[in-house]
Amino acid sequence: MEDSLNRLYETTVLKNNFNNINLFKILSLNKSEKKKIKRKQKINNDNKHLYYINSGKIMTKRNDVIISIHQEGEFVGLNALLDEENTKDEFIVVEDGLVCEFESMEALFTLLSLQEGWIYLLVQEKLRCERLIQNSICIHKNGKEKIKKIFVYLAREFGTATEKGMLLPTSFNRSLIAEYSNVTLKSLKKIIELLALEEWLEINGQKIYIKYDSIQSYV
Amino acid sequence: MEDSLNRLYETTVLKNNFNNINLFKILSLNKSEKKKIKRKQKINNDNKHLYYINSGKIMTKRNDVIISIHQEGEFVGLNALLDEENTKDEFIVVEDGLVCEFESMEALFTLLSLQEGWIYLLVQEKLRCERLIQNSICIHKNGKEKIKKIFVYLAREFGTATEKGMLLPTSFNRSLIAEYSNVTLKSLKKIIELLALEEWLEINGQKIYIKYDSIQSYV
Numbered sequence: 047m048e049d050s051l052n053r054l055y056e057t058t059v060l061k062n063n064f065n066n067i068n069l070f071k072i073l074s075l076n077k078s079e080k081k082k083i084k085r086k087q088k089i090n091n092d093n094k095h096l097y098y099i100n101s102g103k104i105m106t107k108r109n110d111v112i113i114s115i116h117q118e119g120e121f122v123g124l125n126a127l128l129d130e131e132n133t134k135d136e137f138i139v140v141e142d143g144l145v146c147e148f149e150s151m152e153a154l155f156t157l158l159s160l161q162e163g164w165i166y167l168l169v170q171e172k173l174r175c176e177r178l179i180q181n182s183i184c185i186h187k188n189g190k191e192k193i194k195k196i197f198v199y200l201a202r203e204f205g206t207a208t209e210k211g212m213l214l215p216t217s218f219n220r221s222l223i224a225e226y227s228n229v230t231l232k233s234l235k236k237i238i239e240l241l242a243l244e245e246w247l248e249i250n251g252q253k254i255y256i257k258y259d260s261i262q263s264y265v
Numbered sequence: 266m267e268d269s270l271n272r273l274y275e276t277t278v279l280k281n282n283f284n285n286i287n288l289f290k291i292l293s294l295n296k297s298e299k300k301k302i303k304r305k306q307k308i309n310n311d312n313k314h315l316y317y318i319n320s321g322k323i324m325t326k327r328n329d330v331i332i333s334i335h336q337e338g339e340f341v342g343l344n345a346l347l348d349e350e351n352t353k354d355e356f357i358v359v360e361d362g363l364v365c366e367f368e369s370m371e372a373l374f375t376l377l378s379l380q381e382g383w384i385y386l387l388v389q390e391k392l393r394c395e396r397l398i399q400n401s402i403c404i405h406k407n408g409k410e411k412i413k414k415i416f417v418y419l420a421r422e423f424g425t426a427t428e429k430g431m432l433l434p435t436s437f438n439r440s441l442i443a444e445y446s447n448v449t450l451k452s453l454k455k456i457i458e459l460l461a462l463e464e465w466l467e468i469n470g471q472k473i474y475i476k477y478d479s480i481q482s483y484v
Contacts, residue, residue, distance in 0.1 A: 111402045175344070182397060
């Protein structure tokens with residue numbers, strides 16, 4: 047008992063075993079419905095469904111504030127299980143794609159019929175907290191420093207490696223980044239120009255590449 | 266089975282049963298050490314101990330940003346169980362008081378030897394997320410509106426009812442509130458004066474009373 051707990055106690059083991067892929071496998075024992083999602087679409091958040099993102103991106107908002115952005119391989123609406131607070135969240139599609147829609151109640155029963163069901167829920171919640179904390183740390187900076195931190199975060203989480211640096215998803219347009227960063231669109235544009243001049247990032251039309259050196263300079 | 270899950274599914278039931286008091290009772294089966302805490306003291310966060318606050322207040326910081334403030338009847342360091350990320354957090358005393366220090370490993374073993382141990386951890390994590398989201402929503406406002414939201418939040422969480430309104434803890438001085446709100450001390454002081462003129466709040470030396478009408482106007 048103590049030994050297996052000790053092994054569990056290691057975060058990496060916990061996060062590797064009780065990850066989204068394994069959770070998706072478990073929930074897939076139930077029926078699900080594949081649904082196309084379209085940019086700007088609001089997904090019904092009735093607390094009766096949860097979604098696994100096969101492709102595309104979805105943001106969750108509360109009181110008009112972007113709480114987090116989710117991508118391929120992640121769940122949306124899972125934290126609403128056992129928690130009515132989260133029904134206040136809005137789900138808005140940021141990038142076209144495909145989701146699997148599950149019934150929340152059925153998913154919950156499946157999950158809690160397993161001994162380790164709670165662990166899955168706990169790991170999900172811990173990941174959610176970590177994201178919120180990262181976001182909180184970014185937001186507490188000001189001006190250029192804040193935008194740099196947010197770009198590094200977005201590049202690490204959502205970027206695609208290219209020769210020029212990490213390319214941010216083109217679906218993350220200036221308005222979205224400004225809203226996420228809590229700065230005006232005008233300020234954001236100015237800071238991006240400045241960072242391009244400093245060769246901290248590179249722009250090409252709507253595309254933003256964050257230089258590898260810039261990313262590496264942040265722990 | 267389904268019936269008991271349905272009952273569990275209600276958030277209020279979950280939060281009422283797996284609350285801090287019951288968790289404290291369970292952990293108290295282990296040895297613990299009572300320790301006095303002094304304002305500005307840094308509490309050793311070695312991931313080997315967790316704390317139950319009998320009296321006083323403790324804030325957690327990461328990268329110099331205040332993540333949350335904890336008070337009487339709450340745990341600090343509990344989320345570090347199974348999660349090394351949280352060892353990056355600093356614990357700093359905001360208000361003198363008394364804590365019970367538990368050994369983390371022992372607490373974890375006790376908790377996970379119970380069937381419902383995971384649920385306690387999950388509820389704690391959900392509460393942590395909720396706080397972070399509230400904080401995130403406040404921080405995304407600007408100027409006066411931001412300060413109002415933060416005052417309402419602090420009054421609800423930490424305030425003492427008086428004739429003049431909800432009195433904020435005097436340990437929450439202007440510097441702490443400015444840091445928490447991510448505004449300069451100068452701006453905060455200006456906004457407080459303005460809000461006092463508008464009779465949205467009342468000040469008396471260092472004391473800040475948030476009027477009941479002001480609090481009720483926020484959902």
